[in-house]
Amino acid sequence: xxxxxxxxxxxxxxxxxxxxxxxxxxxxxxxxxxxxxxxxxxxxxxxxxxxxxxxxxxxxxxxxxxxxxxxxxxxxxxxxxxxxxxxxxxxxxxxxxxxxxxxxxxxxxxxxxxxxxxxxxxxxxxxxxxxxxxxxxxxxxxxxxxxxxxxxxxxxxxxxxxxxxxxxxxxxxxxxxxxxxxxxxxxxxxxxxxxxxxxxxxxxxxxxxxxxxxxxxxxxxxxxxxxxxxxxxxxxxxxxxxxxxxxxxxxxxxxxxxxxxxxxxxxxxxxxxxxxxxxxxxxxxxxxxxxxxxxxxxxxxxxxxxxxxxxxxxxxxxxxxxxxxxxxxxxxxxxxxxxxxxxxxxxxxxxxxxxxxxxxxxxxxxxxxxxxxxxxxxxxxxxxxxxxxxxxxxxxxxxxxxxxxxxxxxxxx
Amino acid sequence: xxxxxxxxxxxxxxxxxxxxxxxxxxxxxxxxxxxxxxxxxxxxxxxxxxxxxxxxxxxxxxxxxxxxxxxxxxxxxxxxxxxxxxxxxxxxxxxxxxxxxxxxxxxxxxxxxxxxxxxxxxxxxxxxxxxxxxxxxxxxxxxxxxxxxxxxxxxxxxxxxxxxxxxxxxxxxxxxxx
Amino acid sequence: xxxxxxxxxxxxxxxxxxxxxxxxxxxxxxxxxxxxxxxxxxxxxxxxxxxxxxxxxxxxxxxxxxxxxxxxxxxxxxxxxxxxxxxxxxxxxxxxxxxxxxxxxxxxxxxxxxxxx
Numbered sequence: 001x002x003x004x005x006x007x008x009x010x011x012x013x014x015x016x017x018x019x020x021x022x023x024x025x026x027x028x029x030x031x032x033x034x035x036x037x038x039x040x041x042x043x044x045x046x047x048x049x050x051x052x053x054x055x056x057x058x059x060x061x062x063x064x065x066x067x068x069x070x071x072x073x074x075x076x077x078x079x080x081x082x083x084x085x086x087x088x089x090x091x092x093x094x095x096x097x098x099x100x101x102x103x104x105x106x107x108x109x110x111x112x113x114x115x116x117x118x119x120x121x122x123x124x125x126x127x128x129x130x131x132x133x134x135x136x137x138x139x140x141x142x143x144x145x146x147x148x149x150x151x152x153x154x155x156x157x158x159x160x161x162x163x164x165x166x167x168x169x170x171x172x173x174x175x176x177x178x179x180x181x182x183x184x185x186x187x188x189x190x191x192x193x194x195x196x197x198x199x200x201x202x203x204x205x206x207x208x209x210x211x212x213x214x215x216x217x218x219x220x221x222x223x224x225x226x227x228x229x230x231x232x233x234x235x236x237x238x239x240x241x242x243x244x245x246x247x248x249x250x251x252x253x254x255x256x257x258x259x260x261x262x263x264x265x266x267x268x269x270x271x272x273x274x275x276x277x278x279x280x281x282x283x284x285x286x287x288x289x290x291x292x293x294x295x296x297x298x299x300x301x302x303x304x305x306x307x308x309x310x311x312x313x314x315x316x317x318x319x320x321x322x323x324x325x326x327x328x329x330x331x332x333x334x335x336x337x338x339x340x341x342x343x344x345x346x347x348x349x350x351x352x353x354x355x356x357x358x359x360x361x362x363x364x365x366x367x368x369x370x371x372x373x374x375x376x377x378x379x380x381x382x383x384x385x386x387x388x389x390x391x392x393x394x395x396x397x398x399x400x401x402x403x404x405x406x407x408x409x410x411x412x413x
Numbered sequence: 414x415x416x417x418x419x420x421x422x423x424x425x426x427x428x429x430x431x432x433x434x435x436x437x438x439x440x441x442x443x444x445x446x447x448x449x450x451x452x453x454x455x456x457x458x459x460x461x462x463x464x465x466x467x468x469x470x471x472x473x474x475x476x477x478x479x480x481x482x483x484x485x486x487x488x489x490x491x492x493x494x495x496x497x498x499x500x501x502x503x504x505x506x507x508x509x510x511x512x513x514x515x516x517x518x519x520x521x522x523x524x525x526x527x528x529x530x531x532x533x534x535x536x537x538x539x540x541x542x543x544x545x546x547x548x549x550x551x552x553x554x555x556x557x558x559x560x561x562x563x564x565x566x567x568x569x570x571x572x573x574x575x576x577x578x579x580x581x582x583x584x585x586x587x588x589x590x591x
Numbered sequence: 592x593x594x595x596x597x598x599x600x601x602x603x604x605x606x607x608x609x610x611x612x613x614x615x616x617x618x619x620x621x622x623x624x625x626x627x628x629x630x631x632x633x634x635x636x637x638x639x640x641x642x643x644x645x646x647x648x649x650x651x652x653x654x655x656x657x658x659x660x661x662x663x664x665x666x667x668x669x670x671x672x673x674x675x676x677x678x679x680x681x682x683x684x685x686x687x688x689x690x691x692x693x694x695x696x697x698x699x700x701x702x703x704x705x706x707x708x
Contacts, residue, residue: 068623088605088608093605128471135478138451142486145444145490161650168657179674181672183552330689335682337674418596484651491651555673556673559670560673571684571687574691585652585699587655588651
């Protein structure tokens with residue numbers, strides 16, 4: 001067979017492997033997420049289906065497949081059906097350029113190169129992921145519109161506005177990495193890190209944080225999961241969906257999480273490279289998967305820890321904080337790269353900006369919090385996050401009983 | 414082999430492009446029409462890929478399919494009664510539109526057919542693009558745009574930011590809430 | 592062209608998967624529709640026919656601003672990857688571009704484009 005034919009066969013098989021692997025990863029991410037969140041909340045989590053609950057995803061999938069699929073009378077049928085498909089197709093397609101290993105991971109012959117561990121090696125690399133991911137808004141907007149339900153429509157508009165607001169910052173936040181790498185190609189960016197002997201996180205701490213925050217918002221995960229703000233909007237654009245159609249949206253969310261984590265590892269954490277251990281069979285893959293898993297864990301950690309932020313705060317944060325900081329980061333990095341300064345200069349300036357911004361946030365947060373009365377030696381009856389009316393004294397008797405009960409329970413612990 | 418793939422791909426994309434363009438102007442449901450507009454932009458990106466202009470293709474998807482059409486959808490949902498769906502695309506001026514379209518198409522076909530730049534096949538044009546670009550299109554476009562050592566468009570690039578400035582202020586003025 | 596074919600293959604397979612799953616939703620699962628079940632979800636109460644829906648124009652403004660800044664980002668990226676080669680000139684180009692855009696950004700900030708009450 002000719003090289004081109006091998007190339008196409010390789011692409012076909014690798015595409016199938018990628019889809020199957022992503023779907024499996026999605027299934028087990030749901031299990032891991034439920035188990036980990038349960039640990040955070042001092043519960044056990046699903047552990048009945050098989051050892052450690054490993055068959056739970058199978059049970060969930062079967063249950064979902066045999067649920068009744070509701071097609072509301074008010075729905076616009078065709079669009080209602082294709083909206084979940086759009087979401088999942090976009091999520092799967094975006095993964096094409098993520099490299100799990102180098103072009104010579106299996107050897108240097110042309111056949112080995114056709115089986116290199118990524119589906120496509122595009123010149124436009126990162127930009128391809130962002131372009132495809134920008135289409136994810138369609139799935140949400142169309143789902144909301146076609147449901148014929150006001151909650152759905154409002155939820156869809158909200159999350160669409162959220163996603164587009166953070167998309168700009170995402171693109172600008174990685175400009176710094178691109179300046180250091182000098183290429184958009186994903187494999188090229190990893191090789192640039194190996195060549196320069198650093199992970200770009202060291203030169204781009206600010207860029208990493210900006211990208212990370214924007215990526216969490218972009219995949220609609222906590223604390224930016226406004227479309228699912230159930231006390232306001234039922235389940236947002238998901239309200240009218242059930243069964244497999246609903247699980248397609250979940251699938252898209254988790255696959256997007258995996259892609260976002262892979263992009264972080266590729267751009268900021270050196271991808272698969274291990275230095276002198278690169279040649280050891282299989283080791284670069286394991287190293288890569290460990291790094292991706294860490295970021296997936298952070299996604300879960302954020303969900304377990306942070307409360308959802310308000311919509312107006314979300315929009316203001318995206319436009320007034322993330323966007324200007326991304327431009328600032330790009331300018332600082334441009335100066336460092338253009339004038340040939342060493343990488344740690346941009347790293348240090350990035351950290352300094354980060355500290356200043358964090359300090360400003362802390363100061364405003366303290367100022368906006370009314371001071372509670374704090375007597376000498378008195379135990380606080382309420383946690384500090386509860387806002388007290390500044391000067392209204394609590395009724396004496398209530399104050400005492402609460403104080404004693406709190407200190408009593410604290411003593412038990 | 415490569416020639417066949419490119420030619421077949423071109424005709425597939427062309428059929429999708431023309432078909433969904435027709436759908437955009439003919440469909441009664443305005444949201445369906447907007448969806449097909451996104452397909453049109455995607456297919457146009459496919460044509461750019463065939464011409465080895467990957468960067469232009471990606472920007473086409475990013476800006477047109479991913480942003481402009483989304484804005485169109487927003488506008489539909491905000492201005493219309495969002496729950497009512499159909500509208501009639503055929504007003505009394507359909508015949509006028511048909512005449513103008515035919516005239517425009519004839520003009521374009523004549524221009525392309527008689528142009529010095531016309532090429533026999535998409536493959537030949539891809540080769541030409543390759544010869545000009547020398548592979549890495551993004552870097553090459555960047556050089557053309559920003560580097561004074563090659564042919565430079567530095568000034569137009571800076572002026573583009575002034576255009577964006579006007580657009581931002583325009584957006585705010587349009588969206589002013591009384 | 593050939594190097595972008597694999598991405599198209601993945602797209603095609605993903606489309607197949609999406610279509611197959613949506614198709615499966617018609618085959619699998621019970622179908623016992625009732626008028627109440629198919630009515631729009633309204634927390635169990637009768638739906639009150641909503642008046643003509645009007646959404647805040649803010650959404651549209653956000654969409655327009657997004658396009659503009661997206662164009663900005665897309666035009667900065669080719670400059671970014673050439674930064675090392677262009678040296679000081681590239682930095683000045685980026686600086687001028689950013690400064691020109693900072694003016695309307697501050698203006699719309701002042702106009703309250705980013706405040707959602």
